Amino acid sequence: MPKYSKGAASILLSAALLIGGCSGGAVVAEPVYPTAPIDYPLYDLSNVDNEQEWHVSNAHDPSIIKVGDTYYVFSTDIKAAGTPRPGIMVRKSKDLIQWDWVGYALKGGIPLAASSWTKATNLWAPDIAKLGEKYYLYYSASEFGTNRSIIGVATSSSIEGPWTDEGEVVRTQQSDAPNAIDPNIAIDADGRPWMAYGSFFGGIYVAPLDPATGKFKDEGFGKQIASRSHQTEEGALEGPYIIYEPKFKKYYLFVSYDSLFADYNVRVGRSDSIEGPYVDRNGHEMNDSSYEPQYEIGNKVLGDYSFSEGDGWVAPGHNSILQDGDRSFMIHHARGQSKTSWAYLHVRQMIWTEDGWPVVSPERYAGETIQAIPESSIPGEWERIYQAKDVNGRVQGKPLSLSWDGAAEGEPGTGKWKLKGEHTLEVTWSLDNGETTVEALELLPSWDWELRKPALVFTGISSDGTGVWGKKLDSGK
Structure with a gap:
């Protein structure tokens, strides 16, 4: 999967901040994540x-x-x-x-x-x-x-x-x-x-x-x-x-x-x-x-x-x-x-x-709000869940990598990502059959209930009407 070095990340992040940190050119602050919510015990x-x-x-x-x-x-x-x-x-x-x-x-x-x-x-x-x-x-x-x-x-x-x-x-x-x-x-x-x-x-x-x-x-x-x-x-x-x-x-x-x-x-x-x-x-x-x-x-x-x-x-x-x-x-x-x-x-x-x-949202509500997301918050390692319509049973998260150069790699294949507007992640996938598909995914700074820490997530829908979720594994730090 595409990787990125700390040096390259620092250079690209600086460049993003110089031009405003988002496709619209305006300065966008770092996301505000919810604080740790009450977490009731399971199977008590x-x-x-x-x-x-x-x-x-x-x-x-x-x-x-x-x-x-x-x-x-x-x-x-x-x-x-x-x-x-x-x-x-x-x-x-x-x-x-x-x-x-x-x-x-x-x-x-x-x-x-x-x-x-x-x-x-x-x-x-x-x-x-x-x-x-x-x-x-x-x-x-x-x-x-x-x-x-x-x-x-x-x-x-x-x-x-x-x-x-x-x-x-x-x-x-x-x-x-x-x-x-x-x-x-x-x-x-x-x-x-x-x-x-x-x-x-x-x-x-x-x-x-x-x-x-x-x-x-x-x-x-x-x-x-x-x-x-x-x-x-x-x-x-x-x-x-x-x-x-x-x-x-x-x-x-x-x-x-x-x-x-x-x-x-x-x-x-x-x-x-x-x-x-x-x-x-x-x-x-x-x-x-x-x-x-x-x-x-x-x-x-x-x-x-x-x-x-x-x-x-x-x-x-x-x-x-x-x-x-x-x-x-x-x-x-x-x-x-x-x-x-x-x-x-x-x-x-x-x-x-x-x-x-x-x-x-792929995560339960913890007080998060919809807000503008800087482009610099998106690159990194994610997990993606595709709620396949024909699957009777649990769907497992799969690795998704979004690179600083706009490349995407995951279960659907390879593709390109970009930030549209304030909080929409658009991923264009090139499929194995030669076709392309576009996913418009809404970004949300949330609480990771599985790992008990802040996390950037996305939720959206594919062109065939299937829910698509994602969670960034190294966000909110």
């Missing part, structure tokens, strides 16, 4: 029964809302190394990094209608929303492995309750196409509420809500907006989440593919209408169950991964999205590589590409 058996010390552990299918200056996450009833208590877990944070236990939203456990219809022993995949002056907490119950399921709703005037159960929103049974779990409340460009929902079986549906009740406005199940041809773990489709992004005047549908225990991964498509059609970067419709191979549909932005050092993460997915002023975040769960029965809460900064696609 000493606190299995102490919920106050769970913090980010035992978090599955998280839904987030901001109330004032506080963030709240509601999540599925689970418990590693034990039996979960039903009632929907609640956590809160002031900074999206340090999370504190609040308790269970539904003190009485599983509501009667949900229990009698499904015989469920826990509640799944809640979603939290505010409609008018009330908070609406949607929950799911299901007979595992079937679509005998129900979505219900509880309301409160306070985000921390108490909650009043308002009963059924929608229910399904074996003779129905959809599966009434995994609700998400989306607000369209005109301020009207909708529910996206569904898992396996008939795919993902969306239906308008009555803002006065938080329940379906019309009879029926709504409109199907995403599906897959194989109703198996390998063909799973669930966990919908829809947002409207005013900057691009588009709706974005996030879904999770494949097995929630082994190879969950997050895909996204976009549309001009909340009812679709949603298409990926290649123009493939998320509702096209006849297209083969099915794994090609959707931009894959997050999947199983590990860098060369530190624990990796398995089956990240079932995300929610936080739009917080001019910042966006993806909130999801992931399973530890060493013990996959333990699920943890992850928050990642989400960045929008120039052409209007969301990508997420």
